[in-house]
Amino acid sequence: MCGTTLLLFSSLGLFAAEPRVADEREVLLVSAAASLKGALQDLSTQFALENPGARIVLNCAASGLLLRQIEQGAPVDLFLSASTREMDRLQKAGGLLGKSRTTFASNRLVAVYGPGAPTPSSFEDLRNRRFARIAIGNPKTVPAGRYAAETLHALGLWRDLEERLVFGEDVRQVLEYVARGDADAGLVYRTDLELLGGKVRLGPEAPEHTHAPILYQAAVPAGAPHPEGGRRLRSFLLSEAGQRILARHGFLPAPDSTP
């Protein structure tokens, strides 16, 4: 009798000790533009706290490359791109799930320069030959590079600067070039400064209307293994908590008029 009671109580103890997790440990693969990495790390931590049993795996790279991966069937649960172009392509090819596409943040293009480099006071300043090498993202594959090219064209600087441009394969690389001193200035997003701490300094912001608004969009790809999880994470990005974390990293909220 005593033995049975003991057995009963100890098994209850086992049940109590068992952590409360979802039946399946849900691992969500998120492909995100490189510029979101810092914010995503905080967002993932917060999301995991609010959704025990969910774990987020981040795959950060240039949006163009991520798009190609998804087109080739990568099992991505949520795609976060730094522009609408990649999303347009995916949507046109039928690669997005229903109405999951939303804008969740925006950003601004700025010039940065490294320690020991001349200080640009405006984008026009870059015409000066002292800026022997100016790093931007590859306009073919990096949205930040496209915006940079747009701005330079709008300001009439492209022709003068073109031969001095070096392309980075993603934003981090652009910052690396500047921090290393191999490029004298770089054009990146305002939010990217946090990527390299104090090694790179903030210069002037791109004048208004020299580039299309930089919109960050989220969507669940059609082939997502965990579409529900993807949707939940997307909602989290749009929630107050998510938006607060994004703001902390320098992102601006989505403009109201966007789809």
Next chain:
Amino acid sequence: MILPAFRLSLVVATLATLIVAILGTWAGWILARQRFRGREILDALLTLPLVLPPTVTGYYLIVLLGRRGLVGEPLFRATGWSVPFTWIACVIAASIMALPMMVRAARVAFEEVDPRHEIAAATLGHGRSSTFFRVVIPLARRGLAAGVVLAFSRALGEFGATLMLAGNIPGRTQTLPLAIFEAVASGEDRTALWLSLLLTSVSVVVVLMVGRLAKWKP
């Protein structure tokens, strides 16, 4: 995109192969014939680019040749010029990566040359360099030729270290492998296909040449 990359690749690979043919033959000769302490360590060091991930080699090259690099900084201070983002960086990266192939091939080729030929040549009045160029090299030509061909193909296909040191700048440092990478990443499938076929054709020709050389009677 295709033609500039093709032209640049050919120029870079040819220059790199020339550099490597000379340096590699010299190093192979020293490793084959001289006995000295640390000989195997030298061999290991020269083989390093073959076994290290190209990005690690690229990193070391940046540390050495970047504007703030060990060699790069004095160079920049003196001339206002630096290696990264120039076609010269492509040549350097390709050379470093191709060198081990030449060194190994040359060493083996020279080790297979009977030293008695050199002694015989000396008794016939040849000086050291005359012996080397007119006796040893012809005897070792099969192995040396194979080394050159392998070095060329390695230099042509170089990607990782090139991307890190030279960057991917169309028209200036974008070699064929870099162009393929960009074409794939930007969805230009047709271009990617053509570039890959081009590179494959050149590589097939190279492999065929190596095969022919193996059957060449010295």
